[in-house]
Amino acid sequence: MHSNENVHEGDGLMRKLAWLAIAAIAVIGAGTANAQQTPRKGGTLRMTAPYAASFGSLDPHVTPRAQDDIVGKALQRSLYNWDTAANKLSLELAKSVSVSADGLTYTYKLRDDAFFHNGRKMTADDVIFSFTRIMDGSKGYPGARYVRLIKGAVDVEKGTAKEISGLKKVDDYTLEMTITDRVDPGYYFFGGSTAILPKEEVAKGNYASNPVGLGPFKFKEHIPGSRVVMDRFDKFYKTGQPYLDKLEVLIMAEAAARDVAFRNKEIDTSILGPAQYVAYRADPQLSKGILEVAEMFTRSMHINLNSIKPFQDKRVRQAINYAIDSNLIISRLVKDKAYRATSWLPPSSAAFDKTMKPYPYDPEKAKKLLAEAGFPNGFEFEWTTSQNESWGLPIVEAVIPMLARVGIKAKPKLVEVTVLTEILMKGDHQALIGSSLTGPDSLATLRCYYSKTPRTACNYTGFNNAEFDKLLDAAAQEGDMAKRDEILKKANNLLYDEAPVWFFNYNKAVLAFQPWVHGLQPNPTEITHQYPENIWVDATSPAK
Amino acid sequence: MAESLLSLDGLAVHFKVGNALAGGIKTLKAVDGVTLDVKPGECLGLVGESGCGKSTLALAIMGLLPPTRGTIGIDGHQISGSTPPDRMKMARTVQMVFQDPYASLNPRQTVRRTLADPLRLHGITDKAEVETRVIDMMAKVGLRPEQADRYPHEFSGGQRQRIGIARALILKPKLVLCDEPVSALDVSIRAQIINLLLELKDDMGLAYIMISHDLGVVEHVSDRVAVMYLGRIVEQGGWQEIFENPRHPYTRALIAAIPDPFHRAAISADAKARGEIASALNPPPGCHFNPRCPLRADICTAEYPAFGEVSPGHRAACHFRDRVS
Amino acid sequence: MLLVLGRRLANIIPTMLAVVALVFLLFSVLPGSFISGMNEDGRSTIDPAVMERMRKEMGLDDPLIERFAKYVAATATGDLGISFRTREPVTKMLAGRIWPSLKLVFAAMTFAILVGVTLGFLAALKPGSLIDTAAMVGAISGLSLSQFWFGLMLMYLFALKLQWLPSFGYGDGGLRNLILPAIALGVGPMALLARTTRAAVLDVLNADFVRTARSKGMSERRVVEWHVLRNALVLVITIVGLQFGSLMGQAVVVEKLFAWPGVGSLMVDSVFQRDMPTVQGCILMIVLFFLVINTLVDLAYVVIDPRIRYR
Amino acid sequence: MTTPLLKVENLRIALAGDGVTYDAVENVSFEIGRGEAFGLVGESGCGKSITALSVMGLLRRPLSLAGGRVILDGKEIQNVSAAEMRRLRGKRIAMIFQEPMTALNPLSPVGRQIAEMFVLHQGANWNEAMDRAEDALRQVRVPSPERRIKDYPHQLSGGMRQRVMIAIALACGPDLLVADEPTTALDVTVQAEIIDLMAELCAAKGTAVLMISHDLGLVANMCQRVAVMYAGRIVESQVADAIFAAPTHPYTQGLIDSLPRLGERARRGRQKLREISGVVPSIANYPAGCRFNPRCPAVTEVCRSVVPEATPLPAEGVVRCHHHG
């Protein structure tokens, strides 16, 4: 099923936050190279939605899916957005914001030039309505976890209040928001699941089939399972934008079909998997239209330390890391569409020790370690995996013979992507290969190896190391960020040595585009999530 | 008077046909009140055309169809709708020879198995004894011992019918029901089988029910004859009575219909029946034969005639049984 | 006619009920169930407490029997429940998918009938000839093809290499987008129909009444027109019906491959998302289609074959 | 002597088997005069049906005409073009088949199937043809023909269907009617009716009949002359009464004597039937010489090696037996 690269790796917020830290290493491809040209008005862009064979819903509050946000970016807008050019959060629906001294009350001056597609101007009431709707406890909207930040939101969710007490309309274009923690609310309110919707359209009861938002394109048609077609919204608040007359988002979950279609010039953008990445890079024409972005998820094999005896021995775990030629897999199988992982934290993390080298490929050493650990003839384990192309079965298949060479027999157990987390939380695995979010908060990331963190939270390996715990406790106590990072660096290095996982790689997302497409953004949060008002096509586009 | 080997008393076999949704369920009275008896060593000829119910009657006698009404008594064993037959006991008393020698033998069983399996099933486990009885029986029906391990397709039709007869007789039954035993055979083979059946009858003291539409065969082998029409016996009597002095117009029509140049003038053309047998689903009112009967009168459409006696042992169900001749 | 229709319709209901029961039971043991449908890739985005409350509200904690009874009652009124994934009524989701599905299925069947029946006929009229051999070799090959491999090859050849047709998708719903998936889906039934037709026509050509027709002094062409066609049709139509009816279910693979927005692809996606109400709805749709087509075939029988009317 | 209507001379029909070709029919000759009824009698597999088909020009693979001549009204027709043969079929020579059940198109109303004849051979339009079909049905004494023409075959009884077949065959007043076992599938009483009807209609129209049957009695009853076939050859041919009264060939004798005849038992008491030993040979195993020799009671050395020539009989007939004449 999900044979694509970039199978959604985390929930919206975390995914986006991850990018704060690594925005710097985003590789900007040709997409921005011709940005200097004058954008042409008109034309049609045909984007692809590669993650599933349908959209979940066009009601952005209902769906947490990356797939749906591709369309969401065109139709709806949220309070904040992710500025891909500056790689930071910025206000979208507000012109300015002021923060109270205690850092808990934010006063927004909302845009007075933002129109819904039905022609009505957005006001503070719409924000209040949208956030209140998200807190409807009987619906379980995924955005609720973000809105809970606002004071009184939980009461609405529980049904004990009708209104969120922390939201106050000062006037039509002024909104006061009181939050419960000292954090930047931008991280919470820039995703589709907290988009601002017009009350009167939602009240009609068929919002999902007739979505009306503040985005640069207005909804025209949705053929379920096939495509969404949108037209330019002339009253969009950014002057001169959007450039395109029409935007089509075509659903194409089959990588092979997408490949054929892209080569056949039926689509303008396509997500590439490793196989195509190589082919496209090698092709003189196709190679001109490749946009690459580094991602910050650590792909690894979680070793369940409580499952079988060999895994309890550090030397065995190290042996696994020595036995696997990760670089070879990355270059030959993943086709360099990834960066080698050293330890748990990514290189972009402040707590990453840049002097550290990844485990080298050394089967002799692995054999030696195994022998020392008392397993000279190796052992056997069950390796749970999904079918994911980049961090699933193909990798496992490539690793199996490598492990076999040092005497370790791995038996893959195939499960669906959808149940991976459930398995991890239950500990129903001996080893499991997956992709984990490892940023930006290094402390939060490393806490997954803290002995008191329950398995259901994220201690999937069942790691229990007193020294590590001590380091983490110290880090939590430390107020000085630099010192804290130093402590965490030690913790991360300790993880490297303890090797509760096989450290594999961090992903690189690749978007192919046709030569007539301009203004694509190397969005590090999700490469398919383009702010379509910035995109334009030149006259060579074959699309009508 | 010897005790009856087989006695049918008011036997009726009805079927429900049709669909409750499509035109409703109807009752097909395939056999409708048949009273008959067969004494040991006797051959009863049962004559009738297709659709008269003789095959249903045969199946009921064999215990393969439960009676709707009435009883079947076989050698003291009573079968009725409420008392199902004891198959094993029945098997040793009454057996059957089938019409189609091609369909009546299991193509995947050798002659030996066909004959030996029933013996074993009925408790004869001694290998030598089984073997002797199989070979004896084969000899009796005119098969050579070396043919025992052949499969049915290696035999001609006549030989297959011999195997069929052997199978029917292997358990030494007292009554054998022969359902058109020669009609599927080549003409030149029929005499062999008829002769064989008669020989075996004398040899083993068998009683037969000989079902046939061929009156020549029935006359040749029967002691008594019963004529069936639409589920009922319409005439019954000694063979000579039936063929020389038939009292039911249907019997007469059957005889008249025989294409035999020597027989041409024996029964006048006006004895012939018109049309065809009616459906048992929807029998004509009164005497079932009335639409085809050359003697039809008003009474025939009004009531079913009594099965009255013409002479001792000779009965006919016709209003004009005394007039016909 | 009405009687047959009535009887068939009366048969549909218990079958549907049995399908509902089967599907319901089957998926009540499926691991993951409700929660996975609400999540993205197994990661919970919903507060467990909220989830529990929703489970209760949706009646998912009720005893199976009770849920089943409710589901049947709702289904009877045309309510197939709310999708776990999209929160939309399943009927509405199906409504969006049924037209593309029907289009694909009808196009595939048209292809299968036109090509398959014609080939079968020509083959039977000249048994042993070159066309017969070619048609039968083609037919048996068609039956041995893996649907998605064949689809991929079609895509590769006609879209990528020859650039005659679009490779995938529904497009504007026009014919150009329909051709490749219809062929990929229709090739199996086509092959089967070619074989069945050939056998049926040969059967009829060997029938006694055809000999009667010949003995009347009829030309072969007349024999075929007056006596063979209709009789062969009766034999072919059963296969047409069965194939046609099951085509919507068979379309799963083709729909996935060509990104065709039909009921089949919705079902597969929903299976993976553990979106039970939608899966159930899709299966019911597929079964209903089968039953309806078979009812139509039965009615066609009544028109073509006088014997049926009196059975 | 006038030209016979049909003359078959030295007919040979080949059956192509797996790599071998057999002579299914060999050296068959006979003549039928205008308006004459001629019978061809034999057991299954003797080649009588394919002889009839070859007269119709309806042999299909693996059967083929391998030699001899078929002369209709002085004109050789065994090699005429397909189109010309079609014009003859139905118009000059018509055929009735054994199974009235399957010989009619189940999906076409019987009226139409009759009317086709008028459309095909007399250029009538369908309305006219349907009217005449109704007349034709009336002629074969189908009750209420105006309703019956719309009926489908399955709505008719076996006898009625065979009447329809007769109506089709006689529709264009053919010179010759080939009737292949027309009553085998029917009950005896119905058979008598159909035979009477056929004889009557043919006599009225002056149509000659080639009657094929396994029932010597039936043929002898209806036909003026009879030929008996055995294993692909005609063994004897005579005037009907004579062949019954004085059969010459041992096979014919055996056929007549081996079957119990009605009234025989009453006259002479039960006699053991005369058996013809052995079995009918299969086409692949025809014996050399006289093909009846393995079963013949009078067999001598010459019979096993030499094919007997046709010997003329005193009263217009031939026999093929070494022991005659």
Add this chain to the structure above:
Amino acid sequence: MSLALKLPRLRLKGGSSLWVGGGLVAIAISSAILAPWIALTDPVLDANLMNAELPPSWEFPFGTDAQGRDIYSRIVWGARVSLSVGIISQICNSLIGVTLGLTAGYWGGWWDDVVSGLTNLMLAIPSLVFALAIMAILGPGLVSLVIALGLTSWSYSCRIARAQVLSLKSQGYIQAARILGYGDLRIMFTQVLPNILGPLIVIATLGMGGAILAEAALSFLGLGIRPPFPSWGSMLSEARDQITTAPWLSVFPGLAIFFTVLGLNLLGDGLRDYLDPQSTTRRG
């Protein structure tokens, strides 16, 4: 009956389809059996990423896959999985179908109604859809696959068995057996079953081809057997993304499936003719 009516029907290459089909199937079966000897490398362990995605050559006759494994060897070994899926699932189908069909046809009555209802139900739910549901419940794997395919397409053998029994039931030898006192089960297994095996074998043969195709389809949908051990369906399914870049990855498993299924279909056809009592090949 006259000779003309018994004439054999001409069949297109009845004999040759038996031989060609049998030959193809024999090749598939022998590669499955002889895999350890005729495979060049281990299908799972002999992966060498340095050799990844090489086109066919003398060293790798069918090329190598993304993990650098020899495709020829994987196809040879894959025959084991694909054929066992076909064979085992068909055995299941046949057992279920024959048992139900035999008893339903023989006993009739309410049991027949139940079985007919079940059969119609199974026919109404396309087997692929049904198999998909079962795979979703059991999870991917060989055992689940065999179960999913073995439980979902018995309706054909059931129908055939039932129809055959119904036509045999009135045959003299079945009635004779009853009259001789045979019990129902004894009749079913000694008298009926041996005589209906022919068409059932044909159905099972054709069904095997169907199961192999279904395995491929389920693999495509992500619910097949997934490795390490290769099956043709999973090889094909994995290779589909490389259709434009490394076509040999999908061509060879595709051809393996095609020729094996073709062989099974031809064999089924040939057997149908061979086992048909009306067929010339067995007459006389």
